[in-house]
Amino acid sequence: MLALSAEGILPKIDYAIFADTGWEPKSVYDHLDRLEREIAKPAGIPVLRVSSGNIRSDALNPDHRFASMPLYILNTDGRPGMTRRQCTGEYKVKPIKKKIRQLLGYPYPARVPKGVFVEQWIGISTDEFHRAKDADVKYMQNRHPLIDMGWSRSDCVRYLTSLNLAKTPKSSCLGCPFHGNAQWRHIRDNSPAEWEDVVEFDAAIRKGNARANASGSRLLGEAFLHRSRVPLGQAPIDHVTASEWAALQQELADEDELERGVADGCSPWACRGDADALAQGGFGLAT
Template sequence: MLALSANGVLPKADYAIFADTGWEPRAVYQHLDRLEREIAEPAGIPILRVSSGNIRNDALDPAHRFASMPLYVLNQNGKQGMTRRQCTGEYKIKPIKKKVRELLEYPYPARIPKDVFVEQWVGISTDEFHRAKDADVKYMRNRHPLLDLSWSRADCVRYLTSLGLADTPKSSCLGCPFHGNAQWRHIRDTSPSEWADVVEFDAAIRQGNARANAAGSRLLGEAFLHRSRVPLSQAPIDHVTAAERAALRIDADEAHALENGVEDGCSPWTCRGDADALTQDDFGLAT
């Protein structure tokens, strides 16, 4: 959408906002720098980088109020589940809303008049039109330009390729539990230092939220980054055999998710919500 705006296909945007969780892959930050240098700056579109902190550091800091990641949990009685996801709201939506309020010159807790709002573009293509939704505040009105253009993901790829941007990486936390095996392999095979980082983090969160642990409310089970609920360093990320699938009690659909990741990601205003997530109390975490 930024390129479409910069090249006049879409109206010129006033701003582009990047919500930084502090733990994106190195390639994402490098790509963002390139977009800013080659696309945004020549078109006079400022890229604003906003943040609520570093999600990795916050997760391991007992003194920090941490918005939980959707960790895979194996309970002591063998029950499987996930902790509730709050990270998208805390590390993406919250800092974006704060910045929008500043741009409107109504910082919190100022009341924003009904006729004051921003038109916010969200990059939903026709392949995922079901994820299009309205913002939850009146001072932000969502628009979906790719749907207006009837563009699919393939159309986006073709356009990016024509601009020399075919290698656009996926933006997501380096250690996001929603990665599929293909993403885990990519990290392992292309960036040993980042792979070591996520393996170390996976081991560190085995007993859950650091703050909850410090308060004496430890996870009644074990937490993992990988859907198989085994340590990331040992997880079957190269392939899932029939025997492994039977041992893990997963069907073909779950095996597909293991390889390709969760279909719906965690971009602002497009996450799948918490309908299938168990509450923290189910696993003994502090509320």
């Protein structure tokens, strides 16, 4: 969306916001630097980096309140479980909302007047349209330009390829328990230092986060980053799961589409050419 705005395909946005958990892969930070340098700055679009802290450090700090990650649990009776996921709200949503209130001129605890809001673009494509939701506060109104343009993941990949940005890395915490085996293998095989980091973290949270342990709320079972509920260094990450195989087939299909063209591109109900017209709609930020 940043590139589409910078090129004038979508209206120019006022700001681009990146919520930094403090524990992203180096490739993500490198890519963000490149986007800012090559796309955002030439177009005069400020890239704002916001943060609520470092999620890795917070989990291991006995003096810091920690918003729990969705860790896989093996209870003492052998039954599996999972901790609550609070990290997205704390390390992504919260700092973004804080910055938006500042940009509007009404930082917390000031009340945002009725009718004052920001239009927030969210990059969800048609493949995941079910994730498109309205904002939960009145001072934010969510828009989903990629869905409005009818763009799928394949369309996004094709566009990024045209900008030499096809290798855009996925933004997520290095030690996110929702990683699939393919992501764990990628870290292990391509970044030994980051792999050592996540293996060490996995061992460190075996009995839960440090704050809970310090307060006497020690986890009765054991916590793990990998869904197999064994230490990450021993986890069966070389096994290709059914979902990962399906994702691989989709990637191959996307590559084939890039070479051969879109098979259903002339469907009367889903013509990709309609994206040009939709792109000219009113996606500008509200004032």
